[in-house]
Amino acid sequence: MADKTVSKHLTNLERQFAANDPILQKTAKIFQELDEIEFELGLIDNDETTARKTSWWPIVSTLGGYSPAKSEFINRYLGVQLNTSRHKFTVLQYTPQATTATLPGTALDADHRLPFYQISRILEQTAPGEGGKINAYLELVTANSAKLKNKLVIDAPVLNPNQESPASALLRKYVIGVSDLVLVFTDLFEADAELIKDTLSTIVAHQDSNKFLFVIDHSEINIDPAKSQEIAASWQRRLAGLGIHTGQFAVLSQSGDTIAFDQRFNNLNNARSYRILDSLENSILAIDQVIMPEVEDALNTWKERSNASTLIVLSFIIMLLLFAEIAVGILDLVFDPIIGPIMVLALVAVMTPLHMIVSRVHAKFVIKQLLKRQDQLNLTENLVGLFEKSLGFWRTLLPITDPVGRNKKNRKRLIGLIEQSKDLVQALNDQFSHVQQVDYRGPYDAYPYPEAEE
Structure with a gap:
C-alpha cells in the first residue's frame, strides 16, 4: 500500500505553529499519524485529514434574547458598526480592509478551516430539504477590528418563535459545542420557557467546560x-x-468596564488548544469505540445474509440429488472412491464462486445501510471503505467478522497516540504552573481567509 501524503491543511498548520506554539505543532503531527492509520483502514482518502473535524481558530460565540443588548455590545466592544442579519448565524472575521464584506453561508460550508464546515450535510440529515438552504441560516462578515485578529466570533440570531426551527436549534447547539467562549446575555432567559428549552439543555450539558460568561x-x-x-x-x-x-x-x-471580557479573550488561545486536543483524543478513541464496532456489526449482518442465501442454494442442490437418487440411484456414485471425490470437488467449484456472487450482492445492500448509519453518527470517516477492505476472498469464505486492521499492532499504535495527546495536555497545564509568557498567534496569520494579512 502506498504511504499517505501529508494533508496540505496539516502542513500549513505545522508551519504556522512552528515558531510560537510547539504544543499545537506537535498536535498537528499526531493528527498526521492518526491520518496514516485511518488511510490504511480505508477511512479517509489520501488528501484528507481528521484535523478538519474542528476549527483551529479560537472561537467566541454570543447568545441573546429579544433585546438589542447583544448586538450593541458587539459593535461597542469591536469598535465597528455592523449591520448583520438578525435571523442568521453570523461568523465575524478580521479583515485589514476598511469596508466590511458579507459572504454567503456556502463560504462557511465549503471551507474546512472555518466552523460550519459541511454543516449542510448535518442539516440535511436532521431536517431533510434544509441542507440546500444553507445561505438562509449562515453568513460570513469581515470587519476591520483589532479585537477580531486571530479569532472568530459567531453571533447567533435572537430567539424568535416565528423563525425557530429544528435546523436553527441544531445550529445553536453546534455553535455552543465548537466555541471556546460563549457570551450568554441574560435577556435570553426572559424568553418563553418552551423557546429556550433546547438552548438551556445544551448550556446545562456543557456547563462544566468553563466556556460560559453570563452577561x-x-x-x-x-x-x-x-x-x-x-x-x-x-x-x-x-x-x-x-x-x-x-x-x-x-x-x-x-462605565464600560470590559476587564472580564478582555481576560477571557486573552485566554482564548489556551482554550482553543484544549478543545483541539480533546477533538484529537476523541478521534483516536472513536476508531476502537465507534468505527470498528459499527463495521463489525455490518460484517456480521453481511455474513449472516450471505451464508443463509448460500445454504438455501445448497439445500436446493441437495434436494435435486435426492430426486435423482429416487429416479436413477445417483447416491451410489457419491460413495464411489473415484467419482465421489470428483463430484464433491465439482460441487465446491460451483458453490465457491456462487457464494462469492451472493456475498457481493448482499454487500451492496449492507453498504446502503452503513452509509445511513454513518450519517446518523455524523462521522467524517468513510465506514464503507473499511467495510469493503474487509471483503477479501478468504474473509468471505471463512467465519471472520473482525474488520481489517482490528489487531494488536493498530491497537498499540492508537494507545501510543492517546499517550502522546495526554502528554501534550500535561504540557499545556505546565504553562500555567510556570511564570512564562507565550507569544501566541492565530493559525492563519499567513494562511488567511479571506484576506486577513496586515
Whole structure:
C-alpha cells in the first residue's frame, strides 16, 4: 500500500505553529499519524485529514434574547458598526480592509478551516430539504477590528418563535459545542420557557467546560463594583434554579468596564488548544469505540445474509440429488472412491464462486445501510471503505467478522497516540504552573481567509 501524503491543511498548520506554539505543532503531527492509520483502514482518502473535524481558530460565540443588548455590545466592544442579519448565524472575521464584506453561508460550508464546515450535510440529515438552504441560516462578515485578529466570533440570531426551527436549534447547539467562549446575555432567559428549552439543555450539558460568561446588561446606568456583585449573585441564584451551577458573570454598566471580557479573550488561545486536543483524543478513541464496532456489526449482518442465501442454494442442490437418487440411484456414485471425490470437488467449484456472487450482492445492500448509519453518527470517516477492505476472498469464505486492521499492532499504535495527546495536555497545564509568557498567534496569520494579512 502506498504511504499517505501529508494533508496540505496539516502542513500549513505545522508551519504556522512552528515558531510560537510547539504544543499545537506537535498536535498537528499526531493528527498526521492518526491520518496514516485511518488511510490504511480505508477511512479517509489520501488528501484528507481528521484535523478538519474542528476549527483551529479560537472561537467566541454570543447568545441573546429579544433585546438589542447583544448586538450593541458587539459593535461597542469591536469598535465597528455592523449591520448583520438578525435571523442568521453570523461568523465575524478580521479583515485589514476598511469596508466590511458579507459572504454567503456556502463560504462557511465549503471551507474546512472555518466552523460550519459541511454543516449542510448535518442539516440535511436532521431536517431533510434544509441542507440546500444553507445561505438562509449562515453568513460570513469581515470587519476591520483589532479585537477580531486571530479569532472568530459567531453571533447567533435572537430567539424568535416565528423563525425557530429544528435546523436553527441544531445550529445553536453546534455553535455552543465548537466555541471556546460563549457570551450568554441574560435577556435570553426572559424568553418563553418552551423557546429556550433546547438552548438551556445544551448550556446545562456543557456547563462544566468553563466556556460560559453570563452577561448582565445594565449599560444604561452606572453601577459600582459592590452593586455589580449583588446583581451577579442574584442572577447566579436564578440560573441555579434552571440547573446552571457554573459560569462566570459580568455586569455591563455605563462605565464600560470590559476587564472580564478582555481576560477571557486573552485566554482564548489556551482554550482553543484544549478543545483541539480533546477533538484529537476523541478521534483516536472513536476508531476502537465507534468505527470498528459499527463495521463489525455490518460484517456480521453481511455474513449472516450471505451464508443463509448460500445454504438455501445448497439445500436446493441437495434436494435435486435426492430426486435423482429416487429416479436413477445417483447416491451410489457419491460413495464411489473415484467419482465421489470428483463430484464433491465439482460441487465446491460451483458453490465457491456462487457464494462469492451472493456475498457481493448482499454487500451492496449492507453498504446502503452503513452509509445511513454513518450519517446518523455524523462521522467524517468513510465506514464503507473499511467495510469493503474487509471483503477479501478468504474473509468471505471463512467465519471472520473482525474488520481489517482490528489487531494488536493498530491497537498499540492508537494507545501510543492517546499517550502522546495526554502528554501534550500535561504540557499545556505546565504553562500555567510556570511564570512564562507565550507569544501566541492565530493559525492563519499567513494562511488567511479571506484576506486577513496586515
